[in-house]
Amino acid sequence: MHCYLGADIGGTNIVCGVVDGEGNLLAADKLPTEAAGGFASVVGRLAEAAKRLLAALPQYTCVAAGVGVPGFVDHERGIVVKAVNLGWDDMPLADELGRQLGVPVRINNDVRMYIYGEATAGAGRGRRFVLGVTLGTGIAAATVNEGRLHYGSGSRAGELGHFGMPGIPYRCVCGLTGCLETVASATGIARQARDAIAAGERTVLADWFPGERAAELTAADVSRAFDAGDETARRILRHTGTMLAQGLAPAISLISPDMLVLGGGASKAGERLFAPMREELTRIVHPMFMSGLKIEVAKHLDDAGIIGSALYAREQTAAGG
Template identity: 45%
Template sequence: MEVYAGVDVGGTNIVCGLVSSSGDVVYQIKRATEVSKGPDAILEKIAAMIEEAAVAYAEQSGVDISVTAVGIGLPGFVDPEEGIARFAGNLGWRNLPAVQKLQARLNLPIYIDNDVRTYVYGEAMYGAGQGYKDVLGITVGTGIASAVVNEGKLFYGFRNMSGELGHIVMEGLEDPCPCGLHGCLETYASASGMVRQALKALRAGEPSILQSWFPDDKLEKLSAADLSRAYDLDDPLAKSILEKAGTLLGRALSYAVPLVSPELIIVGGGGALAGDRLLTPLKEELYSRILPDYREHLKVVTALNNDDAGVTGSAMYAKQKYCSSSM
């Protein structure tokens, strides 16, 4: 059986899956990234996970497994043409020849790209974006990033640096961003940004049910999911944070829509689990700021395969690259 391996690499976990040629995830495993062990140890773990998955699925299914190619989604700036991870801050990588090292270890075609691009590619082609030609995808997680898929092809821009929507500087925001700017969208509207805003307000004494859930010595355990729980109990602080985050996201997307003219916007990542709590203000702000000709033909939805899109997208990206190179 011919399969493609898709690997989604994060600062905390690595998820590796085997995906059929039709885009179905047939086997999947997850391991801790262990960033402190360094890049070579992480690359070895990726290689070992691919081998482990192939053996385990062959035993489980009772059929011979052949991994045709491997696709890997990496955080940060990636040069897919040269196969180099230019900069991944949360992994501590800079100018790492990831493809060269993994090909030497696995003797398989290896293709890498930015993890958000592979995630959006998976959702656009095999998830919520099926049937649409022009898709803009956005992930709301530790940070915020986006990608565009046009008729099955990813858009990259100069130096492969398109999609950094989270680093649009928004009027009215002043918090410093690790990128060096102040007031970036993701300082407030990412999942981690919303938590930071909640912590800041709680420490300033703003009333909230969250104070009883998380006394001072437990505040650091607060998560974006807790904000959604509090929102559902009409907590004013949680509602204010989620509604403002949705509004800011809608405003930022209103800048992107006239540039790329998508017919569908997909919102994914951990922040998308907030659902309509985030999407309702997002849509209200977005639709109020774009021309009717855009608004009347634009849908905004959450990701269909939020957990698997990174693996599916990486594997199917590898399939697309492999098939193109074989023609």
């Protein structure tokens, strides 16, 4: 039986797994990236982890591997053009990993692989036009139209987080002020909470994170405070959901997806965040776009990138790409 290897290389950890042709995850492993050791070390350790996984599944034959990488990727040439968190510039990842594994390797941006996994074998399975958004340290998006990823000019499509919006006062790491991700990402939610504490708002978050400990506050803590009935937390998540909807509205009207998949750390807030988002979308997006749109949280969560990378490799090798 054929299987496919999928991997997601992050700045802190690498996760890799073996996936069958239907998108079922058969086995997985996680190891520290240790990017400081250099490109060759990271690739070598990934290859060894992959070989261990495959050796434990002797009934399967691996025919291709896929890898998601954070940063700018030339998926056609198999080169990581720029991955800041890894310290990589123009690295031939596909060729080097392929040499060590003995199978064709296809690489792509990590968010595209995450959304591809959800579109083909997750929450978006069976839907023709999928818009996926990850709400993590930042915000990124990808679209899968009838099984094919959309790249845009220069493969830059999907930077939803850097959509500038009025009323957002924060300066983004990209250099602009007012980017959506400064509010609606996991880090943006935590930032709003820290600002509320600094402004002297009466909130349980100030009790939980006094003084310098406010720096430890996360989006998950804001959800916890929401469940405790904290009005500041409720205001923050309502405001965040509203702003997220305002950022998504133009994309929904332009792309007309039939599925919106939301993943990443902030998506774990669930309806605390998504109820106000749906309410605002219903208010500002024409009913003809909303009537056929299904909105769901990612099914595979942390495994979506592995599954997407593996199935992307399957699709690309089958097509001769």
